[in-house]
Amino acid sequence: LGPPIYTSQRLYDTTPPGVVMGLGWTPMGGVSMYVETIVKNILSSNSTPSLERTGQLGDVMKESSEISYSFSKSFLSKHFPNNKFFEHARLHMHCPEGSISKDGPSAGITMATSLLSLALDTPVPATTAMTGELTLTGKILRIGGLREKTVAAKLSGMKEILFPKSNLADWEQLPDYVKEGLTGVPVAWYDDVFKRVFSNIDAEKCNNLW
Amino acid sequence: LGPPIYTSQRLYDTTPPGVVMGLGWTPMGGVSMYVETIVKNILSSNSTPSLERTGQLGDVMKESSEISYSFSKSFLSKHFPNNKFFEHARLHMHCPEGSISKDGPSAGITMATSLLSLALDTPVPATTAMTGELTLTGKILRIGGLREKTVAAKLSGMKEILFPKSNLADWEQLPDYVKEGLTGVPVAWYDDVFKRVFSNIDAEKCNNLW
Amino acid sequence: LGPPIYTSQRLYDTTPPGVVMGLGWTPMGGVSMYVETIVKNILSSNSTPSLERTGQLGDVMKESSEISYSFSKSFLSKHFPNNKFFEHARLHMHCPEGSISKDGPSAGITMATSLLSLALDTPVPATTAMTGELTLTGKILRIGGLREKTVAAKLSGMKEILFPKSNLADWEQLPDYVKEGLTGVPVAWYDDVFKRVFSNIDAEKCNNLW
Secondary structure (H helix, E strand, O other): OOOOOOOOOOOOOOOOOEEEEEEEEEEEEEEEEEEEEEEEOOOOOOOOEEEEEEEEEEEHHHHHHHHHHEEEEEEHHHOOOOOOOHHHHEEEEOOOOOOOOOOOOOHHHHHHHHHHHHHOOOOOOOOEEEEOEEEOOOOOEOOHHHHHHHHHHHHOOOEEEEEEEHHHHHHHOOOHHHOOOOOOEOOHHHHHHHHOOOOOOOOHHHHHHO | OOOOOOOOOOOOOOOOOOOOEEEEEEEEEEEEEEEEEEEEOOOOOOOOEEEEEEOOEEEHHHHHHHHHHHHHHHHHHOOOOOOOEEEEEEEEEEEOOOOOOOOOOOHHHHHHHHHHHHHHHOOOOEEEEEEEOOOOOEEEEEOHHHHHHHHHHHHHOOEEEEHHHHHHHHHHHHHHHHOOOEEEEEEEEEEHHHHOOOOOOOOHHHOOOO | OOOOOOOOOOOOOOOOOEEEEEEEEOOOOEEEEEEEEEEEEOOOOOOOEEEEEOOOOOEEEEEHHHHEEEHHHHHHHOOOOOOEEEEEEHEEEEEOOOOOOOOOOOOHHHHHHHHHHHHHHOOOOOEEEEOOOOOOOOEOOOOOOOOHHHHHHHOOOEEEEEEHHHHHHHHHHHHHHHHHHOOEEEEEEEEHHHHHOOOOOOOOHHHOOO
């Protein structure tokens, strides 16, 4: 109980697997916004998979989480066919802070990365933020508010920001003082995201993890 | 039936497992507010787990209870892997008083502590109150109204109040006469809460309880 | 059809198991108000338990019935562990009169007593009325309108009224002519209610009833 306060800060110095920083846009400016996913129960061979979501998510963002979930399952089964994580994991995805309503499709790649990070038991770099709408086939679509989101990423201490390649012209028009200290990474397909944030994984180990 | 009356007092001299004092904020000041959870049925190996909630909880507080439930399951399975409480327990969580509407995310750590207290069959100190939003990974987020909540904790006879470390500056600005007789404990992660309120548990026994 | 008429009288000369008189408060004064619960189907080992409610109950009163149901299950499993009533009984709880809207938490102990009366197949004294909010752990909380409720109890021919111990000061301030002929019994925990209304039960028999 109490008046809502948006801390809008970097909550994690190191991020555990399942935690990824996204970026939101509000009428008052950009905000950094984590997606965090955990496994609710110990994985067992007869547990039925599920995805619970909290964080006052609007309809579009709920659908976005479903798209990310389907995409992640499909991606994992293609690239790590022996990894059975999604066949058994009972997942809970939360977007702090719990009292702030959130909506829109631009956390798509962030949600997919949160899920895959958990499935591969591999954290993503704590200083990487990302924004982009995801389609079921892994195509990344243009988002709004790149300037505000870039400012928010910097205020939260990020070093790298992944954004849709179709927003490249917006990026190039940002003044240098806004981009200073930030590496911008345009991504057209989810493969581009994956290669960037999971560059050091042991594919053999990840394939036989669960 | 009758006009609602908020007693706002300390209801319990000793608290059974599952009962923890939280703190709320209202336009008229702070209030102490218990979270109490019980097991509805005797645990049996084939009972399916569930969590029922009452107490006129708003949407944010309902989500907060889900986050606390997922976190508690995950916490128990990591630290007490043989304790199968949450795999079978049919739980009911209630926030008296039943006619007062309540909302907001700041009872997160109180709810998680209520659930873990029950899972570990261990009461928490009856003179400890707590407030803090909980994320799925156990991070504790800033809350509002610390001053009013501190006053309410004192009026209810508390000796100790746990609050988010990110509210430390607010705590330090409180005048001494408000804090007198109260130990303030800043907590950044749920681990900090756990060590403080369950300091004397027998880990071996708790691991093999259910 | 026509304006609703509240009979406000004693409906039962002897009460069957499952029927208990509660007391309500309205702007026009107190009213006596039965809670009656029946078993819908013959108990069988594979019937799944349920609780249906009718009587134009508001949100708070519905939650109150859920609290009473959870508490009753928990109470029975602690004190009569072999009594499997709540594991199979399909129950229906009704608060006559069906066209009068009712709300508030103060029928908590009345509802729990109705359910336990049925589970123990034991009627409660027909001249005992009761009022009190119940928490999940069996604590009984303060209610409003004790004066009006006491008058209603007398008008309905009651000899005894159970009320929350935290209302004791209100009781003591009532003029003698209001209390005349009524025994007031302050109750702090549900145990106090149980000992008063089920004083003559055969514990061994009740434990092996179903």
